Amino acid sequence: MTAQSIAAGRTDSPSVASSMDAVRFRDVTVQRGGRAVLHHVDASFSAGRVTGLFGPSGSGKSTLIRAIAGVQSNVHGTITVLGERPGSMAVRRVLGYMTQSPSVYEDLTVAENVRYFASIRGGEIGDVLERVQLSSHANQLVRNLSGGQRARVSLAAALVGRPRLLLLDEPTVGLDPLLRRDLWNLFGELAGEGAALLVSSHVLDEARRCDEVILVREGRIIAQLTPAELSVRTGTEDLDEAFIRLIEQR
Amino acid sequence: MSASRTLATARRVLLQLRHDPRTIALMLLVPCVLETLLRLIYAHHRATFDEAGAPLLAFFPLTTVFLVTSIALLRERVTGTLERLLASPLGRLELLGGYALSFGLFATAQAIVVCALTLGPLGLRVQGPVALLVVLAVCVALLGTGLGLLASAFARTEFQVVQFFPLIILPQLLLCGLIVARNRMPSGLHAISDVLPLSYAVDGMHHLSRQVGAGGAVTADIAIVLAFAAGALVLGAATLRRRTD
Numbered sequence: 178m179t180a181q182s183i184a185a186g187r188t189d190s191p192s193v194a195s196s197m198d199a200v201r202f203r204d205v206t207v208q209r210g211g212r213a214v215l216h217h218v219d220a221s222f223s224a225g226r227v228t229g230l231f232g233p234s235g236s237g238k239s240t241l242i243r244a245i246a247g248v249q250s251n252v253h254g255t256i257t258v259l260g261e262r263p264g265s266m267a268v269r270r271v272l273g274y275m276t277q278s279p280s281v282y283e284d285l286t287v288a289e290n291v292r293y294f295a296s297i298r299g300g301e302i303g304d305v306l307e308r309v310q311l312s313s314h315a316n317q318l319v320r321n322l323s324g325g326q327r328a329r330v331s332l333a334a335a336l337v338g339r340p341r342l343l344l345l346d347e348p349t350v351g352l353d354p355l356l357r358r359d360l361w362n363l364f365g366e367l368a369g370e371g372a373a374l375l376v377s378s379h380v381l382d383e384a385r386r387c388d389e390v391i392l393v394r395e396g397r398i399i400a401q402l403t404p405a406e407l408s409v410r411t412g413t414e415d416l417d418e419a420f421i422r423l424i425e426q427r
Numbered sequence: 428m429s430a431s432r433t434l435a436t437a438r439r440v441l442l443q444l445r446h447d448p449r450t451i452a453l454m455l456l457v458p459c460v461l462e463t464l465l466r467l468i469y470a471h472h473r474a475t476f477d478e479a480g481a482p483l484l485a486f487f488p489l490t491t492v493f494l495v496t497s498i499a500l501l502r503e504r505v506t507g508t509l510e511r512l513l514a515s516p517l518g519r520l521e522l523l524g525g526y527a528l529s530f531g532l533f534a535t536a537q538a539i540v541v542c543a544l545t546l547g548p549l550g551l552r553v554q555g556p557v558a559l560l561v562v563l564a565v566c567v568a569l570l571g572t573g574l575g576l577l578a579s580a581f582a583r584t585e586f587q588v589v590q591f592f593p594l595i596i597l598p599q600l601l602l603c604g605l606i607v608a609r610n611r612m613p614s615g616l617h618a619i620s621d622v623l624p625l626s627y628a629v630d631g632m633h634h635l636s637r638q639v640g641a642g643g644a645v646t647a648d649i650a651i652v653l654a655f656a657a658g659a660l661v662l663g664a665a666t667l668r669r670r671t672d
Binding site: 209210243246247248249250251252264266269270272274276277278279280281282283284285289293294296297298318334 | 431432435436438439442443446447506507508510511512513514515516517668669670671672
């Protein structure tokens with residue numbers, strides 16, 4: 178991919194935090210097992226775009242997502258989610274959260290799983306199953322599905338009810354390239370419908386599919402910028418190389 | 428508290444059970460096998476069978492339901508579905524209420540099956556009304572659900588949760604009056620047994636097997652057992668942390 182094609186990506190929206198932030202972190206530190214896994218994080222992202230959360234395994238991506246979902250303990254600092262506190266009823270009503278490992282009931286069918294989450298938050302299951310390409314597996318037990326299919330059931334459970342805020346922790350891991358492309362297209366569609374999406378991944382190549390990326394390493398945010406800005410600032414189109422140069426620039 | 432979310436959760440738990448017929452079969456059959464075994468042990472001591480058969484009718488469902496419920500909730504924690512539910516609009520009491528409802532319903536079926544076998548083919552003789560015996564067995568199963576949910580709130584691993592069985596259930600078996608009558612225990616132990624729910628279940632069963640007009644006393648015992656079950660459920664919801672490390 179050339180620098181031009183990266184620059185031709187969705188770069189129209191500014192990377193500077195606006196007053197329309199869906200989620201805002203202000204000096205957030207999270208302790209786990211006596212040590213800090215997030216250090217004084219300041220970040221924000223807004224609705225209507227796909228924000229990628231990139232970093233190696235163990236960098237604090239899941240902790241950051243859990244803190245927004247309101248299920249992480251020992252969070253110090255301020256996190257505002259759609260103007261409310263994380264974990265408040267107002268947030269839980271409009272939040273779709275996909276955990277890193279597929280958290281669905283393997284002794285239920287695909288449809289039964291998604292229907293249960295629909296009964297909690299509202300919404301229709303047919304449309305969602307179609308979007309994650311599982312309509313033909315609706316009546317199969319999850320325990321008989323492949324890992325990639327399970328991940329999509331888990332994604333469907335997060336998407337049902339059209340949540341305004343989607344936190345997707347590594348939704349494309351282990352999927353074939355074709356399906357990955359389709360899912361990133363879907364994330365773009367959902368953002369187009371006005372949702373705020375935070376999508377984590379450790380595959381830096383997928384950063385190209387985001388409107389904006391937040392790069393995390395060792396519990397600190399290294400940079401928050403558009404994919405185009407990333408290649409300009411680091412002078413390379415290779416995203417792995419760009420990540421390395423960013424770290425060395427610091 | 429939303430009734431629809433509680434019902435949806437109960438329905439989901441029952442659907443999970445439906446896809447696991449072996450567990451259903453085990454839960455229905457194991458208490459029956461144990462009561463049959465008891466009948467065979469006391470083949471030549473009918474009076475002893477009558478004395479022990481009714482209290483154990485309360486104890487066996489308590490054990491099976493306790494284990495199934497505590498492991499079911501622990502499984503939600505381990506697989507991450509619990510975290511997902513805690514990030515959803517589902518309330519903690521709605522979640523536990525759903526569990527209590529579904530396992531309570533299942534326990535009713537279990538109690539009816541084992542009571543039918545014990546009072547019918549096995550020939551257990553009771554003086555009090557049979558209907559109350561079934562009701563008491565169901566209430567004890569509800570207690571098992573409540574205690575199971577409470578126990579799993581403190582367990583992080585499968586190893587921990589199964590250890591809660593000998594910790595929470597077996598002392599109650601020793602102190603409930605089945606082995607030594609409660610009023611013949613040292614006063615300290617008697618006082619402890621007064622605050623353990625199984626004591627009231629076994630008292631109720633003893634009333635039913637010994638006295639004709641035991642309705643009033645048994646109803647009081649049932650109310651106490653139900654209060655313990657509700658208390659365990661509320662305590663379980665209160666100790667279920669939304670935020671974890």
